[in-house]
Amino acid sequence: MQLIQEQKCFGGRQIRYQHEANSLNCSMQFSVFLPPQAELGPVPAVYWLSGLTCTDENFSSKAGAQRVAAELGLALIIPDTSPRGEDVADDAEGAYDLGLGAGFYVNATQAPWSMHYRMYDYVLNELPALVESELPLTGQRAISGHSMGGHGALVLALRNPERFVSVSAFAPISSPTDCPWGHKALEAYLGDDKAAWAEYDASLLLKEKGCSLPMLVDQGAADNFLAEQLKPDALKEAAEQAGASLELRLQPGYDHSYYFIASFIEEHLRFHAKHLSR
Numbered sequence: 001m002q003l004i005q006e007q008k009c010f011g012g013r014q015i016r017y018q019h020e021a022n023s024l025n026c027s028m029q030f031s032v033f034l035p036p037q038a039e040l041g042p043v044p045a046v047y048w049l050s051g052l053t054c055t056d057e058n059f060s061s062k063a064g065a066q067r068v069a070a071e072l073g074l075a076l077i078i079p080d081t082s083p084r085g086e087d088v089a090d091d092a093e094g095a096y097d098l099g100l101g102a103g104f105y106v107n108a109t110q111a112p113w114s115m116h117y118r119m120y121d122y123v124l125n126e127l128p129a130l131v132e133s134e135l136p137l138t139g140q141r142a143i144s145g146h147s148m149g150g151h152g153a154l155v156l157a158l159r160n161p162e163r164f165v166s167v168s169a170f171a172p173i174s175s176p177t178d179c180p181w182g183h184k185a186l187e188a189y190l191g192d193d194k195a196a197w198a199e200y201d202a203s204l205l206l207k208e209k210g211c212s213l214p215m216l217v218d219q220g221a222a223d224n225f226l227a228e229q230l231k232p233d234a235l236k237e238a239a240e241q242a243g244a245s246l247e248l249r250l251q252p253g254y255d256h257s258y259y260f261i262a263s264f265i266e267e268h269l270r271f272h273a274k275h276l277s278r
């Protein structure tokens with residue numbers, strides 16, 4: 001991987017890398033924050049998955065996560081939200097919720113998407129293997145994300161609980177099989193195989209498999225997407241049925257923006273640090 005940008009930040013390093021991603025058949029950029037403790041030895045990592053329209057730079061520049069990550073000795077690993085490049089398929093109308101910037105963290109099975117759209121494999125396998133071999137990381141991982149990325153974080157953790165110590169989300173798409181964003185993406189990427197859709201629905205996975213990991217979810221009560229797209233009640237019901245340890249907090253007055261994320265990212269990082277240090 002090639003370093004393409006670096007800034008000092010809270011005593012640590014905010015870095016941007018580029019590499020050839022085998023799972024995605026394209027060149028990708030991602031961001032990393034290494035806390036000052038990484039100068040002395042390996043540190044655990046929190047993976048952050050962003051939402052629709054984002055690149056790795058939205059979280060890096062808007063969430064203000066570095067101050068607390070530096071205090072807690074946590075690395076932040078921030079991938080992009082879809083494959084990229086001129087030969088990568090995009091929605092014909094350039095819609096923001098399909099194609100570029102909208103990979104939904106799935107392995108697409110349908111043409112033309114299946115050539116590049118394998119963000120599930122990329123985030124679960126290729127990216128951790130790469131950063132853990134090249135950077136001072138212990139291999140302990142927590143995962144979090146926002147909206148489409150909250151969906152990705154929950155699905156990755158629920159399907160692979162042995163890979164993570166804890167999971168959290170901000171305004172996740174809690175049941176993509178039951179909302180317009182999810183329907184559109186899952187139909188395009190996976191076709192009409194509803195069993196395949198269910199493998200990417202956090203509420204259905206939680207109901208079916210339960211979850212041994214600690215889960216923290218924050219949702220803004222003034223989020224425009226809450227009722228139609230996000231549906232956190234589905235996640236809450238699934239957790240109750242499965243006896244899983246989900247803390248779901250409705251935050252009065254907060255919307256869907258990075259102002260909401262910036263307000264609670266400290267609590268999420270402290271939550272993950274508690275589990276990563278065990």
Ligand SMILES: N[C@@H](CCC(=O)N[C@@H](CS)C(=O)NCC(=O)O)C(=O)O
Binds near residue numbers: 050054096146256
């Ligand atoms: N553009 C869409 C919404 C896209 C959106 O809200 N994206 C969220 C994630 S779902 C985001 O993080 N946007 C980038 C940003 O705020 O920096 C719309 O206006 O309906």
